[in-house]
Amino acid sequence: MREKRFDPRKPSVKEISQSLSFSQILGLELKSARSTAPLPKNACQTFDHKTCRLCASIHLDYVTELFAKQKAFEHFWKLQRLGGQLLPLIASPKGRKYRTVSKRRAFKDKFRRTCLGMTDVTEEGIRSLNVIHCPIEPEYHSGIYQAIQKFIWEPDSKPFSGVISHVIIKGTYDAHWVILNVVDVDGQINSLMNKLSKYLTKKFKSIQGVSLVVEDRSHYYLSDQAHKSFRKIFGAGEITQFVGDRKFLYHPLSFSQTNEAVLAEFVKAAGALIGTGDSLADLYCGYGLFALSFADRFKRISGIDSSEPSIRSAIQMSKKDGLAHVRFTKAPISEDTLTSAFAKLNGRLAVILDPPRQGTDAGVIEVIADRSPARILHIFCDVNLLRQECKRWANHGYHVTAAVPVDMFPATSHLEVMILLEPK
Numbered sequence: 001m002r003e004k005r006f007d008p009r010k011p012s013v014k015e016i017s018q019s020l021s022f023s024q025i026l027g028l029e030l031k032s033a034r035s036t037a038p039l040p041k042n043a044c045q046t047f048d049h050k051t052c053r054l055c056a057s058i059h060l061d062y063v064t065e066l067f068a069k070q071k072a073f074e075h076f077w078k079l080q081r082l083g084g085q086l087l088p089l090i091a092s093p094k095g096r097k098y099r100t101v102s103k104r105r106a107f108k109d110k111f112r113r114t115c116l117g118m119t120d121v122t123e124e125g126i127r128s129l130n131v132i133h134c135p136i137e138p139e140y141h142s143g144i145y146q147a148i149q150k151f152i153w154e155p156d157s158k159p160f161s162g163v164i165s166h167v168i169i170k171g172t173y174d175a176h177w178v179i180l181n182v183v184d185v186d187g188q189i190n191s192l193m194n195k196l197s198k199y200l201t202k203k204f205k206s207i208q209g210v211s212l213v214v215e216d217r218s219h220y221y222l223s224d225q226a227h228k229s230f231r232k233i234f235g236a237g238e239i240t241q242f243v244g245d246r247k248f249l250y251h252p253l254s255f256s257q258t259n260e261a262v263l264a265e266f267v268k269a270a271g272a273l274i275g276t277g278d279s280l281a282d283l284y285c286g287y288g289l290f291a292l293s294f295a296d297r298f299k300r301i302s303g304i305d306s307s308e309p310s311i312r313s314a315i316q317m318s319k320k321d322g323l324a325h326v327r328f329t330k331a332p333i334s335e336d337t338l339t340s341a342f343a344k345l346n347g348r349l350a351v352i353l354d355p356p357r358q359g360t361d362a363g364v365i366e367v368i369a370d371r372s373p374a375r376i377l378h379i380f381c382d383v384n385l386l387r388q389e390c391k392r393w394a395n396h397g398y399h400v401t402a403a404v405p406v407d408m409f410p411a412t413s414h415l416e417v418m419i420l421l422e423p424k
Contacts, residue, residue, distance in 0.1 A: 022383045023413035026072040037061040042132040055411040062095025073405050080387045084400035094261040095410045099137045101258040103168045114161035136411050160192040166221040177209040177252045183217045197234045209235035227309045250287035251309035259408050273420045274377045278347025284354045288314035295323050303328040335363035342371045354379040369396035376421040
């Protein structure tokens with residue numbers, strides 16, 4: 001019998017298992033799930049009867065979905081071999097109709113009409129879907145988008161239909177802000193946008209603000225430079241939101257979590273992990289959700305973010321609340337800015353970092369570790385980055401002591417995960 005030779009180029013079973021993404025593991029769990037939930041009429045369907053496949057578990061009831069996500073993440077965690085205590089998944093109080101941030105991209109349908117749709121990536125490529133009703137968004141969102149769609153199709157609105165790029169809805173479950181992203185503006189477009197604003201605010205009493213951003217057309221929306229062309233058309237210039245007992249006021253262009261319902265539990269869990277200390281560095285702080293929520297836990301807090309509107313909102317709130325020990329700085333999160341920021345923080349240091357989906361830049365983890373914080377809370381919105389980022393922490397003397405998954409995105413194959421790291 002010929003002896004089998006080891007081929008170093010062929011991955012082992014262990015390597016294949018560790019390379020499985022969370023969404024792949026969740027997909028296997030969802031296949032075995034049986035409990036279904038009826039969808040509302042016209043949900044996940046387009047005007048021409050296509051089906052949206054963006055939400056992996058929309059066909060399940062939320063209890064069944066949570067069970068599948070818990071099992072999938074436990075399996076994923078075991079395969080990654082990251083150690084530490086894995087705490088139970090924090091469920092969203094709203095399993096559906098939870099999104100307080102949504103968007104639609106303008107595209108041309110087969111009749112060359114401008115439609116507002118979601119972007120779906122399939123094996124056949126990218127397709128845009130003008131979904132009638134999305135079950136993970138409040139019904140008001142679908143109503144607003146359909147009203148704008150109707151306005152765009154009016155013969156008198158043809159100039160506006162040629163420049164619209166995105167429509168974004170932000171706010172709370174009771175109050176909405178509409179952001180119109182266009183690629184060009186002139187007197188005629190201004191007139192049409194004012195007309196649209198009056199139409200929307202008359203039809204939907206929940207709309208508290210309508211605003212405009214002028215940027216080039218792309219698959220993405222609202223770049224870091226969007227605030228330079230931001231203009232209020234109607235209503236309030238700031239979004240008001242309560243997280244627990246704390247009131248926040250922030251600019252419509254500030255980053256905000258998409259699920260308002262789970263925010264209070266999210267912040268509470270983060271506070272339990274980070275504890276107390278002398279100084280706190282809140283990196284990628286946005287409008288100050290963590291820094292302001294934990295103001296009574298630390299003697300000195302420094303929040304840093306590259307978004308000008310977010311930092312402006314955070315500074316205004318800290319001054320209004322008389323929090324002189326909480327300071328905010330507009331700066332990119334880089335090795336240089338962190339070295340300068342940490343020089344001003346004394347005593348027992350804690351760090352929170354909540355970077356964008358693509359993770360941290362080179363040198364960021366390393367310079368934080370060199371400062372020897374007592375506790376680090378690293379928040380991930382892409383769980384597939386866990387292994388490579390935690391390996392960087394391990395190379396600089398930090399190990400995972402606890403992890404808390406949060407179902408920030410029900411019905412989808414995504415989780416938000418909080419990782420607590422401490423010195424070995």
